Amino acid sequence: MTEAPAFPQARTCPYEPPTGYDPLREGESLRRVTLFDGRQVWVVTKHAQARALLSDPRVSADRRRDGFPFISPRVANLRDRRPTLLSMDQPEHGPRRRMLIPEFTARRLKEMRPRIEQIVHDALDAMLTKGPPADLVADFSLPVPSLVICELLGVPYADHEFFQDASRRLIQSETSEETAAAADSLKDYFQALAAEPPPGMIARLIDDHLESGHLDADEFTSTAMLLLVAGHETTASVISLGVITLLDHPEQLAALRSGPQAAAGAVEELLRYLSIVDIMSRVAAEDIEIDGTVIRAGEGIVFGSSLANRDENAFAEPDSFDITRPATHHLSFGYGIHQCLGQNLARTELQIALPALFERIPALKLAVEVGELTLRGPATIQGVNELPVTW
Ligand code: HEM
Numbered sequence: 001m002t003e004a005p006a007f008p009q010a011r012t013c014p015y016e017p018p019t020g021y022d023p024l025r026e027g028e029s030l031r032r033v034t035l036f037d038g039r040q041v042w043v044v045t046k047h048a049q050a051r052a053l054l055s056d057p058r059v060s061a062d063r064r065r066d067g068f069p070f071i072s073p074r075v076a077n078l079r080d081r082r083p084t085l086l087s088m089d090q091p092e093h094g095p096r097r098r099m100l101i102p103e104f105t106a107r108r109l110k111e112m113r114p115r116i117e118q119i120v121h122d123a124l125d126a127m128l129t130k131g132p133p134a135d136l137v138a139d140f141s142l143p144v145p146s147l148v149i150c151e152l153l154g155v156p157y158a159d160h161e162f163f164q165d166a167s168r169r170l171i172q173s174e175t176s177e178e179t180a181a182a183a184d185s186l187k188d189y190f191q192a193l194a195a196e197p198p199p200g201m202i203a204r205l206i207d208d209h210l211e212s213g214h215l216d217a218d219e220f221t222s223t224a225m226l227l228l229v230a231g232h233e234t235t236a237s238v239i240s241l242g243v244i245t246l247l248d249h250p251e252q253l254a255a256l257r258s259g260p261q262a263a264a265g266a267v268e269e270l271l272r273y274l275s276i277v278d279i280m281s282r283v284a285a286e287d288i289e290i291d292g293t294v295i296r297a298g299e300g301i302v303f304g305s306s307l308a309n310r311d312e313n314a315f316a317e318p319d320s321f322d323i324t325r326p327a328t329h330h331l332s333f334g335y336g337i338h339q340c341l342g343q344n345l346a347r348t349e350l351q352i353a354l355p356a357l358f359e360r361i362p363a364l365k366l367a368v369e370v371g372e373l374t375l376r377g378p379a380t381i382q383g384v385n386e387l388p389v390t391w
Helices: 019-025 047-054 093-104 106-130 136-141 143-153 157-172 176-195 201-210 217-248 250-256 260-274 343-360
Strands: 030-034 040-044 279-284 288-290 293-295 300-304 388-390
Touching: 040 047, 047 279, 047 288, 047 300, 093 106, 093 201, 093 217, 106 136, 106 143, 106 343, 136 143, 136 217, 143 157, 143 201, 143 217, 143 343, 157 176, 157 217, 176 201, 176 217, 201 217, 217 250, 217 260, 217 343, 250 260, 250 343, 260 343
Parallel strands: 040 300
Antiparallel strands: 030 040, 279 300, 288 293
16 A cells, blocks of 8 residues: 555546545545645545534635645646635635625525526427437536526626636646636636626626725636636536436436435435545644644645545445435535535536436436546546437
8 A cells, every 4th residue: 555645546437536545545534645746745534524624724725825735737827826715714715705695695596496497498408409419518517507607697608618618728727828828818708798797796796896996806807717617617517427327326316206305315415426526725824633643834735525425434335325315414515614605506506407307308328338438637626528428
């Protein structure tokens, strides 16, 4: 067994953690891993300790701090960019997050529900009219959350080819130059949009916060970028990988079909099982003792949600996929002050999209073997860029 295995590693199955993580699942809750640049940092392998550290104010998300663990050259390139909510600590974080909350309240979500249902059924109508085969990512998984977040933000969906491509390059480019070019193109796009914003959250942020000086132009564009990218690639991945997982577990798919009450449980279990945002990165701002281990100030800490979400102390038989289990305490939306702002929007989209897909296309199946799919590499949102299906 390697003393400090490489982290992150590539998956070989779309819904299972990398097999190279197996040795990390045994033993202590904090282990050493080696990042791409040869640095060794802590990885938190257990659920309780991950929750404790993610909500500990001595643990910083500020990527400009010495010792912050970058998990790829792509992410390292973002170091000197304007921090977004994701990389702010208190006291900066709270007021910034509060600016974004009005669009994510339970009331707003309830109002959005009929429109989300319509978006889902329109996408399915188009798929059925075109007939099999289809690329589920291009025809369903991506357009549904993309349209929802565009309408919420007030971004013209007509520009989707541009921003879907730029977001994908932002989260998947191999080189720093390509990542920077993708970020710059999105920044220019939002700067231009700000001159005459359509109705939506962007226009509201301009009226409420940009004009009054609570947000400057740079922070405004980085916030808009964060919302756009976070709002569609993530949910899209859960739809695509969720379909693969359900088709591979027919008895669970049958349980999902048993009625609307099954959908909420299925979505939580898929979120747990898939752990698509498999890495959160932090740095210790002070010495922290946990479980008999001392993390020194300036040491990097990474959290693998696929490790914590498969911790047998938190989930019985964690490697079995069971949509009836209680799974809501999974860490797939993170934990602590950075816990996902869009989690209830994502849940609503998934609870509508997955049952509707299997109801409208009951004979849906993959058009290739799971082993033939090209999986995204490590160090990004886990998923597939194409998913050939037929019926
Ligand atoms: C299934 C879909 C999604 C998953 C799995 C997911 C996952 C996550 C995770 C793990 C974090 C915390 C990262 C960290 O602590 O380092 C996060 C934060 C965030 N997410 Fe999501 N997300 C999803 C959908 C969305 C949607 C639809 C939006 C809507 C715009 C969104 C917006 C955000 C924002 C703004 C943050 C930063 C919150 C903060 O720092 O206070 N996410 N998400």
